[in-house]
Amino acid sequence: MTTVYWMQSGGCGGDTYSLLSSNILDINDMFKNLGIVLLWHPSFSNISPTEHLNMIDNILNRTLPLDILILEGAIIRGPAGTGMFDTKNGRPKKDLFHSLAMNARYVVAVGTCAAFGGFGVDHSIEATGLQFCKRKREGFLGENFTSLSGMPVINLAGCPCHHDVISGTLMAIASGVNLELDEYQRPIEWYGTMVHQGCTRNEYHEYRIEESDFGEMGCLFFHMGCAGPLVPGPCNKLLWNGQSSKPRAGVPCFGCTDPEFPRATPFFYTPNIEGIPLQLPRGVNRAHYMVYKGMAAEAAPERLKKRTSKV
Amino acid sequence: MSNIIKGINIPLNRVEGDLEIHVDIADGVITDAWSCGTMYRGFEEMMTGRGVLDGLVITPRICGICSLSHLTAAIGALDVLTNIILPDNAIRLCNLALMAETIQSDMRQSVLMYMVDFANPAAYSLHPLFEDAFRRYEPLKGSSAIDTIRETKSLVEVIAIIGGQWPHTSFMVPGGVTSIPEIHKILQCRMIINNFRTWYEKRVLGCSIERWNEVITVGKLYEWLEESEKHSESEVGFFLRFAMEAQIDQIGRGTENFISFGSLLLPESTIVKKNAGGRFVASGFAQGTKVELFDQFKISEDISHSWYHQTNDGKALHPFKGSTKPYASGNSGEQYSWAKAPRYDGFPAETGPLAEMVVDESPLFKDMINKHGANAMIRELARIVRPAKLLLIMDIWLDELMENRKAPFYTSIKDIADGEGAGIIEAARGALGHWVSVKNGRISRYQIITPTAWNGSPRDRNNIRGPWEEALIGTPVKNPDNLIEAGHVIRSFDPCMVCSVH
Numbered sequence: 001m002t003t004v005y006w007m008q009s010g011g012c013g014g015d016t017y018s019l020l021s022s023n024i025l026d027i028n029d030m031f032k033n034l035g036i037v038l039l040w041h042p043s044f045s046n047i048s049p050t051e052h053l054n055m056i057d058n059i060l061n062r063t064l065p066l067d068i069l070i071l072e073g074a075i076i077r078g079p080a081g082t083g084m085f086d087t088k089n090g091r092p093k094k095d096l097f098h099s100l101a102m103n104a105r106y107v108v109a110v111g112t113c114a115a116f117g118g119f120g121v122d123h124s125i126e127a128t129g130l131q132f133c134k135r136k137r138e139g140f141l142g143e144n145f146t147s148l149s150g151m152p153v154i155n156l157a158g159c160p161c162h163h164d165v166i167s168g169t170l171m172a173i174a175s176g177v178n179l180e181l182d183e184y185q186r187p188i189e190w191y192g193t194m195v196h197q198g199c200t201r202n203e204y205h206e207y208r209i210e211e212s213d214f215g216e217m218g219c220l221f222f223h224m225g226c227a228g229p230l231v232p233g234p235c236n237k238l239l240w241n242g243q244s245s246k247p248r249a250g251v252p253c254f255g256c257t258d259p260e261f262p263r264a265t266p267f268f269y270t271p272n273i274e275g276i277p278l279q280l281p282r283g284v285n286r287a288h289y290m291v292y293k294g295m296a297a298e299a300a301p302e303r304l305k306k307r308t309s310k311v
Numbered sequence: 312m313s314n315i316i317k318g319i320n321i322p323l324n325r326v327e328g329d330l331e332i333h334v335d336i337a338d339g340v341i342t343d344a345w346s347c348g349t350m351y352r353g354f355e356e357m358m359t360g361r362g363v364l365d366g367l368v369i370t371p372r373i374c375g376i377c378s379l380s381h382l383t384a385a386i387g388a389l390d391v392l393t394n395i396i397l398p399d400n401a402i403r404l405c406n407l408a409l410m411a412e413t414i415q416s417d418m419r420q421s422v423l424m425y426m427v428d429f430a431n432p433a434a435y436s437l438h439p440l441f442e443d444a445f446r447r448y449e450p451l452k453g454s455s456a457i458d459t460i461r462e463t464k465s466l467v468e469v470i471a472i473i474g475g476q477w478p479h480t481s482f483m484v485p486g487g488v489t490s491i492p493e494i495h496k497i498l499q500c501r502m503i504i505n506n507f508r509t510w511y512e513k514r515v516l517g518c519s520i521e522r523w524n525e526v527i528t529v530g531k532l533y534e535w536l537e538e539s540e541k542h543s544e545s546e547v548g549f550f551l552r553f554a555m556e557a558q559i560d561q562i563g564r565g566t567e568n569f570i571s572f573g574s575l576l577l578p579e580s581t582i583v584k585k586n587a588g589g590r591f592v593a594s595g596f597a598q599g600t601k602v603e604l605f606d607q608f609k610i611s612e613d614i615s616h617s618w619y620h621q622t623n624d625g626k627a628l629h630p631f632k633g634s635t636k637p638y639a640s641g642n643s644g645e646q647y648s649w650a651k652a653p654r655y656d657g658f659p660a661e662t663g664p665l666a667e668m669v670v671d672e673s674p675l676f677k678d679m680i681n682k683h684g685a686n687a688m689i690r691e692l693a694r695i696v697r698p699a700k701l702l703l704i705m706d707i708w709l710d711e712l713m714e715n716r717k718a719p720f721y722t723s724i725k726d727i728a729d730g731e732g733a734g735i736i737e738a739a740r741g742a743l744g745h746w747v748s749v750k751n752g753r754i755s756r757y758q759i760i761t762p763t764a765w766n767g768s769p770r771d772r773n774n775i776r777g778p779w780e781e782a783l784i785g786t787p788v789k790n791p792d793n794l795i796e797a798g799h800v801i802r803s804f805d806p807c808m809v810c811s812v813h
């Protein structure tokens with residue numbers, strides 16, 4: 001048996017709705033298979049407020065073991081560090097979260113808000129992620145926090161996080177598998193490759209067939225602001241809702257798994273110098289990349305230039 | 312001596328976010344109520360100074376269950392500024408996606424968030440239908456809960472086919488949409504929708520949509536219910552039987568002012584008929600069942616009881632003039648919620664499927680209100696049966712899309728002029744508006760009024776309660792530790808607190 005307590009704070013509930021689209025199994029079957037007992041979820045539980053308070057007491061005095069504590073949404077610290085922009089019974093919700101976190105075997109931040117702060121880090125709500133605030137390892141629980149299992153916070157980045165990443169993480173923990181994490185504590189399993197990997201527009205990207213207006217069929221990286229080559233994530237590999245991904249449908253990747261999401265510069269636009277994006281695919285050498293792209297455009301086959309494929 | 316309990320505070324879940332209500336109770340009946348949205352997220356502040364298209368990416372993140380509605384409102388505001396005629400196919404694709412989202416939301420709210428209370432033993436173990444209710448609605452385990460999760464999961468695939476993913480895509484852009492699905496994907500959408508309809512007719516209605524549409528009076532509703540076991544055992548039939556026994560039809564009357572902004576633009580060439588306001592879902596404001604034309608300039612937001620700096624001497628402002636400057640004063644004093652108080656022509660108004668039915672002149676719902684007044688049961692009923700209206704039209708628009716697949720889905724827009732635009736639509740929960748001002752190519756003001764801001768509104772400066780505060784008055788309380796009846800009243804409005812406190 002694995003117990004799960006799901007809490008929401010400064011967020012939109014989108015990760016919960018993402019999870020309902022789990023491709024692995026429907027969540028009810030998955031929970032049954034894994035022996036997961038969902039102690040509390042704000043959108044699904046039907047116990048009374050008094051029963052809920054008793055449950056929290058039992059977790060805090062450890063008569064009810066808590067295996068996985070999930071937070072969806074950012075910790076809200078504003079105004080001025082009081083947390084009064086997000087309260088429960090007149091008290092800051094962040095305090096309740098803190099006491100639960102001290103009693104959990106694993107703490108999972110689901111979604112970019114919970115992982116890195118997301119919306120509102122630079123605004124009056126003083127949002128922060130659990131262990132990170134954007135790129136800095138100075139989130140709500142502190143840089144040295146580890147849960148009872150010894151693991152730091154597991155960051156399931158994304159806005160929302162991909163359904164199969166949430167399912168997969170629950171599967172791993174319930175099966176006793178320790179997930180390897182990257183520098184921002186995202187499991188390498190899903191955040192070891194770029195969003196770009198697996199996009200149906202890869203061939204356009206390869207030969208630099210660029211989209212400079214919506215609906216043109218081309219790669220969205222050079223003008224339309226696609227962050228696929230810049231940020232990690234499985235959107236084009238696992239697909240969304242078992243069907244597609246934003247870039248496949250002509251919507252640029254907005255880079256939602258990045259600690260700095262939402263970026264400060266306008267969306268749908270690639271900042272560039274003379275047609276070359278300021279930010280190049282993660283890890284490439286600028287000079288080499290320029291030469292390669294120049295040659296690639298020259299080498300582009302007619303069928304691609306004419307966009308006959310319509311995909 | 313009467314037994315008076317003052318100011319008890321009840322946290323309420325299954326409301327998409329954080330809601331607490333304070334109530335006074337005398338002799339087992341609620342005598343006064345205050346609705347408090349307890350979280351502030353600051354999206355309007357965040358938008359100021361951003362790029363003109365950024366609302367398309369940021370505002371869907373206000374809400375995980377109706378993110379496309381926010382996208383639609385955001386794009387609607389920009390469409391005013393670009394002033395172009397959208398290609399028919401863009402309208403069809405947007406509408407199809409939006410309808411899929413609405414149906415998803417209606418079914419999930421009804422089964423996973425509303426009827427799930429019927430499976431609460433602490434409240435209903437003595438109800439004659441309890442065992443059946445438990446079998447159906449136990450959280451994530453009941454048979455209806457499992458079905459609902461499976462069927463809605465497949466329905467949202469339609470949105471992923473059209474827009475790449477759900478939730479949180481941004482496939483609607485000024486001038487149209489970013490792509491059109493390939494032929495086999497459009498055909499797949501048709502199959503998904505057909506399958507969903509088969510389930511909806513069999514399990515939710517217990518009859519064909521055509522048969523349901525014959526239910527046009529209260530009398531015919533009772534006849535329908537008794538006509539066959541299929542009807543009485545369907546979700547709608549079971550809901551009615553359980554709710555009447557639990558007297559949910561006796562609570563939650565509310566203000567009986569109804570507002571709908573109207574929704575779903577019609578393609579230029581379509582066989583679907585226009586309603587008041589020129590869209591598929593009519594716009595209008597009604598007092599009781601008397602409907603009048605809707606004018607967005609009659610909307611204002613009052614902040615006298617909300618935790619915001621009292622600009623403009625606390626006078627209500629139209630959203631083109633409104634501001635959002637948070638000021639947490641704690642629990643003392645007049646202010647008690649992060650939600651503002653929207654008013655139409657000075658009146659509070661409820662919004663959502665029931666309001667849509669009234670404004671759309673649905674004979675059944677008008678008859679119900681004329682005979683018995685609004686209540687928590689018919690408000691929820693309107694939500695469970697709304698998909699019947701949408702599914703038929705989805706079919707038509709899919710056919711029209713297939714026939715015109717080669718026609719454009721996007722018109723190039725090079726610049727978006729400075730100015731003001733309002734995107735006003737019906738989200739799953741009712742009237743949603745984005746009011747946007749653009750200056751020097753940047754957003755200079757962004758004001759949003761969400762459905763739950765209407766329904767869960769706090770008092771205004773004349774001390775007039777919001778719709779569900781009003782609807783709570785007179786609600787019986789059997790157990791002050793478990794205000795299940797109050798929960799039924801509030802959840803009949805399908806609250807979305809993350810939206811209302813954006």
Ligand code: SF4
Pocket residue numbers: 010011012013014015072073074110111112113114118119158159160161372373375
């Ligand atoms: S990360 Fe995105 S989907 Fe998750 S709560 Fe935040 S805004 Fe919503």
Ligand code: SF4
Pocket residue numbers: 195196197199200201202203205218219220221226227228229247248253
């Ligand atoms: S559209 Fe984006 S994800 Fe797809 S190939 Fe181009 S850069 Fe990569």
